[in-house]
Amino acid sequence: MTRFGTLIGTADKGAALFHCAACADDSVAGIFLASPTLPGAVIITGFLGDTFNWTVRDRDAFDALCLIVAQDDADPILLRRYHWLFAPFFCVPCEVNYCTRHWSPEPIHDAGGYDHTLGTCPRGHRQKVHGWSDDRE
Numbered sequence: 316m317t318r319f320g321t322l323i324g325t326a327d328k329g330a331a332l333f334h335c336a337a338c339a340d341d342s343v344a345g346i347f348l349a350s351p352t353l354p355g356a357v358i359i360t361g362f363l364g365d366t367f368n369w370t371v372r373d374r375d376a377f378d379a380l381c382l383i384v385a386q387d388d389a390d391p392i393l394l395r396r397y398h399w400l401f402a403p404f405f406c407v408p409c410e411v412n413y414c415t416r417h418w419s420p421e422p423i424h425d426a427g428g429y430d431h432t433l434g435t436c437p438r439g440h441r442q443k444v445h446g447w448s449d450d451r452e
């Protein structure tokens with residue numbers, strides 16, 4: 316199973332679909348969308364049962380993200396170089412993507428309420444799979 320995404324739709328829609336490496340039927344791990352027609356908007360959907368919208372204020376960084384997803388074989392490692400939240404379904408040690416179910420997500424709360432979500436991949440790696448945009452791994 317490859318870590319690389321599949322280009323879906325058209326290049327100007329800039330959506331990459333990533334498959335789960337543990338699902339026999341090629342289930343979707345997540346979809347990353349960055350389109351030149353929506354400047355600054357990054358959308359991650361199909362993961363953790365929700366759609367996450369992020370804003371990239373740095374125009375050069377956003378253009379680079381659009382280029383990554385405008386071609387087949389979008390690399391989640393490159394997306395994570397901008398922010399880990401841009402490919403939260405990617406397991407760094409395994410170098411593949413996993414779907415929500417295979418990440419076994421576990422919400423972590425602190426005194427102020429929800430803080431982040433930890434996932435455990437099928438091979439036992441624990442990694443943050445959701446958090447706030449100022450969170451670091």
Ligand SMILES: [Zn+2]
Binds near residue numbers: 414
């Ligand atoms: Zn799966």
Ligand SMILES: [Zn+2]
Binds near residue numbers: 409437439
């Ligand atoms: Zn792993």
